[in-house]
Amino acid sequence: MNAVRPFSHVLDQLRAVGLRPTRQRLALAKLLFEGGNRHITAEVLHAEALRANIRVSLATVYNTLHQFTTAGLLREIIVDASRSYFDTNTSEHHHFFVEETGRLDDIPGDQIIVSELPEAPEGTSVKRVDVIVRVTESP
Amino acid sequence: MNAVRPFSHVLDQLRAVGLRPTRQRLALAKLLFEGGNRHITAEVLHAEALRANIRVSLATVYNTLHQFTTAGLLREIIVDASRSYFDTNTSEHHHFFVEETGRLDDIPGDQIIVSELPEAPEGTSVKRVDVIVRVTESP
DNA sequence: GTGATTGCAAATCTTTTGCACTAAA
DNA sequence: TTTAGTGCAAAAGATTTGCAATCAC
Numbered sequence: 320m321n322a323v324r325p326f327s328h329v330l331d332q333l334r335a336v337g338l339r340p341t342r343q344r345l346a347l348a349k350l351l352f353e354g355g356n357r358h359i360t361a362e363v364l365h366a367e368a369l370r371a372n373i374r375v376s377l378a379t380v381y382n383t384l385h386q387f388t389t390a391g392l393l394r395e396i397i398v399d400a401s402r403s404y405f406d407t408n409t410s411e412h413h414h415f416f417v418e419e420t421g422r423l424d425d426i427p428g429d430q431i432i433v434s435e436l437p438e439a440p441e442g443t444s445v446k447r448v449d450v451i452v453r454v455t456e457s458p
Numbered sequence: 459m460n461a462v463r464p465f466s467h468v469l470d471q472l473r474a475v476g477l478r479p480t481r482q483r484l485a486l487a488k489l490l491f492e493g494g495n496r497h498i499t500a501e502v503l504h505a506e507a508l509r510a511n512i513r514v515s516l517a518t519v520y521n522t523l524h525q526f527t528t529a530g531l532l533r534e535i536i537v538d539a540s541r542s543y544f545d546t547n548t549s550e551h552h553h554f555f556v557e558e559t560g561r562l563d564d565i566p567g568d569q570i571i572v573s574e575l576p577e578a579p580e581g582t583s584v585k586r587v588d589v590i591v592r593v594t595e596s597p
Numbered sequence: 598g599t600g601a602t603t604g605c606a607a608a609t610c611t612t613t614t615g616c617a618c619t620a621a622a
Numbered sequence: 623t624t625t626a627g628t629g630c631a632a633a634a635g636a637t638t639t640g641c642a643a644t645c646a647c
Contacts, residue, residue, distance in 0.1 A: 374629095397538065444593060500637080
């Protein structure tokens, strides 16, 4: 389970990939990982940080999100042409995407089964399979 | 099959959704629909149009792609945070996406089977299921 | 004619970058 | 110290928009 990720774990992971645990990174990590799984955009995380009196620039938020993603602490989800979401749940799973609201919900990995895949194109190998169930608010 | 779509079909579909068959729309439709299924970005289509001596602005290409999508002639595929692809194949199917090159390949609808879905979030209904198989060029 | 469509340039939005300043080790 | 990290403002890309000119009906 991802919801329970002790803070020191993040610190260790940062060290493991050679990222210094700076004030900003630790504060963002705290916002991201304390309190269950989240799907968040850079803008929203930035606003949240400011609200929590963490002085951090939007550029640093972007940098940090990408560094965390590279470090395997986050996963980037592409569902919307206009912005990127980052998911604190890095385990295998898929998503519901509500087009009207931009809301993203997890689907546990074992609740969708994708049949055996056809062979990947010549010279490539499968990195990841994303299933996005696009839903609309029904009237 | 989509590859064989008589030109008049497009004309009819344009009329059906109240789009006037203008010089630009007809020319873009020709580029898009003559010659099998394509995955194309606005930039690329624009460049192609210019190369074919079709004077059309990039803004009109964007407008047209969206109008065609709304009309059901195209399908927008979101796989890359930085640009949108439009797919001339509007039948049910999925995609291989090669991250390094931006190349997108169709996977016929019957070559991937997604198990029964969990229930959609409260107040929503499923609009479409997208499976994206992300692959990397193996060395 | 007249209302839809187009082109252009400017505007917008998200994300990235360059560089001087600051902080971790 | 020494090197990584940060903030800011500017730049970059993709896409959209406002509006006068143009075209389909």
